[in-house]
Amino acid sequence: MARGIPPPLVLAYHGVAKVRVRDDPSLLFVPPDDVARHIDRLRRWGYELLPFSAFAGRLRTGRAAGCASLTFDDGFVDNLEALAPLLAAEGAPATVFVPTGWLGQTHPYAPQTRVMTAAEVRELSSRGVEIGAHTHTHPDLTTLGRDAAVDELRRGKAELEELLGERVEILAYPYGRADARTRDAGREAGFVAGCRTCGEGDWSDPLDIPRQDMTNASTMLGLRLKRDERYEPLMQRLPFRAARSARRRLLAAAAR
Numbered sequence: 001m002a003r004g005i006p007p008p009l010v011l012a013y014h015g016v017a018k019v020r021v022r023d024d025p026s027l028l029f030v031p032p033d034d035v036a037r038h039i040d041r042l043r044r045w046g047y048e049l050l051p052f053s054a055f056a057g058r059l060r061t062g063r064a065a066g067c068a069s070l071t072f073d074d075g076f077v078d079n080l081e082a083l084a085p086l087l088a089a090e091g092a093p094a095t096v097f098v099p100t101g102w103l104g105q106t107h108p109y110a111p112q113t114r115v116m117t118a119a120e121v122r123e124l125s126s127r128g129v130e131i132g133a134h135t136h137t138h139p140d141l142t143t144l145g146r147d148a149a150v151d152e153l154r155r156g157k158a159e160l161e162e163l164l165g166e167r168v169e170i171l172a173y174p175y176g177r178a179d180a181r182t183r184d185a186g187r188e189a190g191f192v193a194g195c196r197t198c199g200e201g202d203w204s205d206p207l208d209i210p211r212q213d214m215t216n217a218s219t220m221l222g223l224r225l226k227r228d229e230r231y232e233p234l235m236q237r238l239p240f241r242a243a244r245s246a247r248r249r250l251l252a253a254a255a256r
Contacts, residue, residue, distance in 0.1 A: 008064040012211035015076040027215035051130040052095035056193030097134035097172035100159040132170040153189035199232035
């Protein structure tokens with residue numbers, strides 16, 4: 001990348017804990033020390049770190065260059081226990097997207113831990129971490145009809161707004177999956193910004209913002225490639241494509 005202002009970047013994490021890869025088949029956890037290193041590297045590259053809503057606002061006005069946002073899906077309890085103090089120590093903002101139907105429950109793809117309770121989500125918010133919607137039951141919205149998708153989105157949004165006592169207008173699509181019908185459902189449900197994963201999306205649409213995945217297998221080289229939007233094209237080549245296909249099969253098996 002040429003020297004100068006770095007391109008817009010949104011990173012997608014899940015859990016923040018040191019978990020052996022063999023105990024993390026879905027690669028959902030990133031060690032706290034790695035998150036701290038990512039924050040340091042982003043700042044050294046010249047990024048201004050923003051909560052996702054502020055990032056989306058900059059994007060809408062064409063001023064997102066040089067901005068990055070750290071986002072965390074599913075509301076793991078470690079987002080309160082480990083992430084919140086890390087962010088406070090680093091003076092960094094972040095956004096956590098919470099599926100309201102999972103509150104207080106064992107995480108379906110990481111049975112060694114759980115999702116935050118409603119009280120813990122409120123506490124996380126009180127510590128300055130932005131809370132966004134992640135639907136109610138975490139379905140693949142692209143498999144639902146329009147009305148069902150709108151209902152799922154509206155319910156998750158309304159429950160978070162009641163829990164927090166404030167408006168919630170940002171969304172992370174479960175599994176990062178969204179199509180034109182899904183985005184229209186998001187608009188109808190009252191969201192102003194939504195994000196995906198795997199680098200998929202369109203920077204020109206605030207309800208289709210691309211995010212780059214940060215997993216238990218991520219490296220600093222990978223972060224650099226994701227910054228430059230070179231990681232996903234590389235992953236489409238062999239043997240990288242075979243490795244990604246194997247991981248997707250594991251995730252599909254976990255979802256059944």
